[in-house]
Amino acid sequence: MIAPPAAPSPPPEALPPAAVERTTRLIRQHRGRADALIEVLHQVQELYGYLPAGALAQVARELKLPLSRVHGVASFYHLFRLEAPTAHRCAVCLGTACFVKGGGELAERIERRLGLRMDDAAGNGTWALEHVSCLGACGQAPVLVVDGQLEPRLPMDDPAALDARLAALGLTAAADPDPSGAS
Numbered sequence: 001m002i003a004p005p006a007a008p009s010p011p012p013e014a015l016p017p018a019a020v021e022r023t024t025r026l027i028r029q030h031r032g033r034a035d036a037l038i039e040v041l042h043q044v045q046e047l048y049g050y051l052p053a054g055a056l057a058q059v060a061r062e063l064k065l066p067l068s069r070v071h072g073v074a075s076f077y078h079l080f081r082l083e084a085p086t087a088h089r090c091a092v093c094l095g096t097a098c099f100v101k102g103g104g105e106l107a108e109r110i111e112r113r114l115g116l117r118m119d120d121a122a123g124n125g126t127w128a129l130e131h132v133s134c135l136g137a138c139g140q141a142p143v144l145v146v147d148g149q150l151e152p153r154l155p156m157d158d159p160a161a162l163d164a165r166l167a168a169l170g171l172t173a174a175a176d177p178d179p180s181g182a183s
């Protein structure tokens, strides 16, 4: 039996013409340089905040490189983001001092509250949660950073106070069936 033809992959999302034009300009500035690909990817990411599929295709086309190579480089380096940034970001510290004071439990609690996985850049569409190794605030452990703001001394020994603190920070998924986050 002959297998049906594979469905064509969706075209990359359309990019605003002005952004395409700026991308073209910066690609031209770097064309021919040995490190052109990395440098162009950096600048494209600065332009969009991440590396949209349409921009990767444009980079491959204009630098005359296979798309697989461009995609491979973009996904190999952690500093490149392939997903659009979420509106809100939270970082939980898992450095030694914070971990000893309950940082791991705090991370799991936030994952449950927000319905997402730590270090998944797509998050839940609104929030993304990442881990950091030490924020230099070990004396205030355990700590979080919510939208750039350091939140010290999370009360890990008082679940009700912890939930109230997390809720006050907006760390509650819109569709959370248990707003207490105790599930």
Ligand code: FES
Pocket (backbone or CB within 6 Å): 093, 094, 095, 096, 097, 098, 099, 133, 134, 135, 136, 137, 138, 139, 141, 143
């Ligand atoms: S270990 Fe968390 S701030 Fe240092």
